[in-house]
Amino acid sequence: SDMQVYFPIVSRQEWGAVTPKQKEALKRSASRVVVHHTAYPSCKDLAECKTCLVSIQRYHMKDRKFDDIGYNFLVAGDGTVFEGRGWGVVGAHTKDHNSDSLGIAFMGNFSNTPSKKAIVAVKQLLQSGVSAGFLQPGFALYGHRDLGNTECPGEKLYAALPQLRSAS
Template sequence: MEQNEYASDCLSVRIVSRAQWRAAPPKQKERLKSLARRVVIHHTALPSCQGLEACKEQIFSIQRGHMTERGFSDIGYNFLVEGGGIVFEGRGWGVMGAHSKGNNHDSLGIAFMGNFNNDAPSKEAMLSVKQLLQSGVSQGFLCKEFALLGHRDLGSTECPGEKLYSALPKLRGTT
């Protein structure tokens, strides 16, 4: 596989904390029992947002929906990334998500904000996720030889959308 334009040299990724986007506290928090062995890529299937303020409200709304309508203890994803490349902490590192039923015990869920059935993910968002994955490996939260999957690889869904799914090989380079 070619080394692609999303590869980076030890650049740190900017993560907006739960406190910064004013997350509601989780009802409960279950830690992963070991390093995450898989990364599951999702899309929110909502209109894309860009920028800190525009996306904070959308993420808060996603969390509210996950907790009230779906009965989750928190937002389902470990991280979310908007089109400009800003990464938002969902459940965060080392916490079991609720992003892919039956597959959360050893995985990390990352959602790209937007609908990628027709729109391609931005280079900025792809680069940020690549950096996030590198950071997870270097910090000891993610196995070095992790599997990268689209949500559709684990169930009957269109998620993460055709354009994002076809871009997943670009995230699979060296970490």
């Protein structure tokens, strides 16, 4: 995609995604970003992260009956960003809040602190989304728990959200 110019994102093809059952385009650029954690163990390298992504996608599609992996993007601890549903696509990440938002998941479980690299990567991703017109310049950023009854995105990641808000 033309996003590659700004910021390297590991494409669906590269991590071995299966084709979504269907996809729905967002009607306009997203006005909100919702941050999640996968609650899976974090992954150490590309091979491990790919395996993890394939199992998250399988879980979302088979067990949760989603059309695809629920998130628009996922980020590993080393700052690698993976394409989930990608830009401009309605996700399945936050019940009743998917029609105007982008879901970004940090890979791992955040009773531990998110890495600086992951925070920086997500800030760059959001900035590139604004530049490319997929995200409104004054977007609001939430943790999943702000919009639903959940622990997600974990205590320490939730505490780090102000660092991401400074990107908007």
